[in-house]
Amino acid sequence: MNAFDRLINPAWPNPTDGPAQRARAIARMYRTHLRAQNTRLCDQADEVAAEFGETWMLEREQLVEPEQxxxxxxxxxxxxxxxxxxxxxxxxxxxxxxxxxxxxxxxxxxxxxxxxxxxxxxxxxxxxxxxxxxxxxxx
The missing domain is CATH 1.10.10 (Arc Repressor Mutant, subunit A)
Structure with missing residues (x-):
């Protein structure tokens, strides 16, 4: 099995995240770093992604308490x-x-x-x- 397709990655901080959630989290990290260095370039990349119907990177992740x-x-x-x-x-x-x-x-x-x-x-x-x-x- 390809390591990228693993359902579970024991080293990942949230073990319930699948490959797509992990990839999105990593993409968000890169986006955060890009925004910190060049806001204009990040906005341009966001616009291109939005033109293709991809806006998930703009959504805020919500924190959930286990007892919620x-x-x-x-x-x-x-x-x-x-x-x-x-x-x-x-x-x-x-x-x-x-x-x-x-x-x-x-x-x-x-x-x-x-x-x-x-x-x-x-x-x-x-x-x-x-x-x-x-x-x-x-x-």
Whole structure:
């Protein structure tokens, strides 16, 4: 497997980030350095990217506390999956410990199911580890 395609990079600070998230974080770092050195050139690069429909580099990353309560939609956005995936995780067995649920429900807010952000991140990481393990066993 190509090192760039690894689902998990143990050296990366956020183990739930996949290859695309890691690449974007590195691109943001380069953009930050370019902006510090030459604002005009950075703005030109941003305009070119925007012409091609790419504006993600202008978005601000949000910090999430592990104990923060999140709805199904917020949980899905946090780990870049569809809301139905979060609902599936809430009923699935944990791939590393079948006696546990992959994503425990935390409670409710009105009609919304709540999860803890840290549990959502851990579930995403467990799924990635299981996917990587399956991929490695095929090779």
């Amino acid at each position: 309560e999140v709805t199904t939609a917020e949980a899905a956005e946090l780990v870049h999956v569809q809301p139905h995936t979060i609902r599936q995780w809430a009923t699935a067995k944990h791939p590393e410990d079948q006696s546990k649920t992959l994503l425990p429900r935390f409670g409710r807010r009105g009609k919304e199911t709540l999860y803890l952000a840290g549990a959502v991140l851990e579930a995403a990481l467990a799924v990635r580890r299981a996917q990587q393990k399956r991929t490695q066993s095929l090779h």
